[in-house]
Amino acid sequence: MNSIEIKNLSLNFGDVKVLKDLNLTIEKGEFLVLLGASGCGKSTLLNCIAGLLDVTDGQIFINEQNVTWLEPAQRGIGMVFQSYALYPQMTVEGNLSFSLKNAKLAKDEINRRVKNASEILQIEDLLKRKPAALSGGQRQRVAIGRALVRDVDVFLFDEPLSNLDAKLRTELRVEIKRLHQKLNNTMIYVTHDQIEAMTLANRIAIMRDGLVLQLDDPKNIYNFPINKYVAEFIGSPGMNFLQGKINNKDNVSFQIDDTLFELDGYNFQTIVEDKRPVWLGVRPENIVVNDGNKSMPVNFDVVVEVIEPMGADTLVWSHFNGHEFRFTVDGNKVINIGEKINLGFDPLHISIFDFESEDRL
């Protein structure tokens, strides 16, 4: 059963078209992450689903019901904001129970729900405090609790962890994941942070300029980016790109200047003609340093220029045929600047994009 279905959604602010004919289907119990550069319309999409913005065109269904023109409170959603948006003059308990009181629920029921939510989020000790007396992480828990008590089917998160420091972010991230496993309701989560996206999501939607470019599970997005933008956006350090053309003479290979990389094993989506200009993308972590036994199908030499040790592994910067080229090696390996190194990769793990359209080939 579909939990949320968005059909041909458009939204304009005056002349600015923010969302353009967007379609999206989210299954029940799914954790969908919206990922994209700043200003691509993630918050706008979320606000449309929540009913905080009136859509220009299109329809939104939640649990098979057309909610396009319903008030936010009637849509069965809860939302958590980046700035927490707690009511500052009410205690934590007041914040949690305010909407329930307003909906005229019975006292026992309110108490039961507040107790339940505060147990799940481990904020029982904070119930009598005001938001000003809480840390950022605690505030965000309360904000999640405010959505939790309302017993909704869909949770919307708009960059909920962006205001927290790195350590807390990791902790709360795990907690949100646990919450999702426990409640098993639909969650839509907006973030800038790739790690958050990769770790939390069942599926990731990569957005750009009001459109969903790719909607897939994290693994596929990482391994088979649908175009060069997605490939650049996902992964840190970013993918290396080499510009060249296809050489289709005997077997398909990639030609950059005079060098030929055999592409045996790469799954082309289409038949690619000879001399077609393309980008070859390969992730730094898919590069292997050959020490003696040449095992990789494709091999080439580079000169080490800069070394960035990052603990578990070391990032090495170099150039290949005029293109910047990064690769990671094991953190314990000794590497010297100026050293010539032989690298290799498996065509199975690369991506080829058309030069013009930048789509995956």
Next chain:
Amino acid sequence: MLTKVHPERLFIGSIMLAFALLIMATVGIKPQLLQSLQFLILFVSLLLVIWIGIKAGKFDIITNRLRNRAVGWLIAATFSTALWSFAHKSTQLVFPALKEFRKIWNTFEPFALFATVVFILFALILFIVGSRDSKLERPGFIERSLVHNLSSKIAALPMVLTAVGVFVIATLWTVYHSFTNSRMLPKSEFIGLAQYERLWNSDRWYMSIENLAIYGACSLIFSLVIGFMLAALLDQKTRFENTFRTIFLYPFALSFIVTGLVWQWILNPDYGVQKIVRSLGFDSFVFNPLYNMDIVIYGILAAGLWQGTGFIMCLMLAGLRGIDQEIWKAARIDGIPMWKTYIQIVIPMMRPVFITTLVIIAAGIIKVYDLVVAQTSGGPGISSEVPAKYVYDYMFGAQNLAQGFAASTMMLVSVLIVLIPFTYLEFGRRKNA
């Protein structure tokens, strides 16, 4: 505790006391007495310096981290000595150019002399205390009060002096003279509470207070309510918001006299609303509030509201804009109706804005004067008198300074009666929170 006297604190305290006395003497309260008292206290602080010096025992001037500061105070003392000497004949003979500014030098003279003494004392105390305290890890009391954030203290000094001079000294002076029989000029002949007796036996004063109460209550409630409503309306992403805001704010740019005159015309039966309605054919229509003793104060109130509400609206609008948009979104998702969001969430969040606004409105109420003068001159009869007008009329019209002072003292007392519990509550709340 008495067993642990802090000579440093006594020192700073006595310097401050001496300074206060200097200002009072300069303003003209018991000049001879206060001046001699002030130098007595400076002498006491000198003794304190010596005492501190003796207690400090061993000096270690070389390692004194405050040495530069102390030298700085000495240099400052040199400058003020120079300033002081400018007022003297002998210096003026050497530098004839100084003569042209003789009046200025004469004004500065007492302050310069005082500053010289104080700066030298400061330098001394820094040498002594500093050489003792420089062995401490944490700066001592003197270091904190004389050295820490010195530039900001100096920058604040003119404002502090003005505040002390205008608010404290002038107020004391006024209260003091309200017990005298000063008429055209201030005199120091005490006659006890006679001025107050006269004040409270005056019908005009009672009328003034009653009017102020009506005007105050109505203007407080209406300008808050109307101002907030207008701001809330403008906050709904209204089109032409800037235009509306400007229109509402325009009256604030007019002086009260102009507003008063405009409203006098509007409310005047021969030119204003009554005339217009009558010319439409309603011949028996009557609307002349300014000529009706019972409702004249509401005519003034209308003008006051017209003038002030726009400004209140702007303050409120700024407050509303300061509220995080996500709070609104959260409330909508929680299903809280708009009016409830305003009352239960937004208005409590705007508490500081409301307090500021309240103070501004209250100040406007207390000092309402020009509106009345322009619209009715207190008439018909005495039916639109207000306290500020009473004070002004007695001080400058009837040439009875002491009566005016008594009335203004009563106004001050009533303001304090309102203000003190209020600030106490605010302050206490802060502490508890």
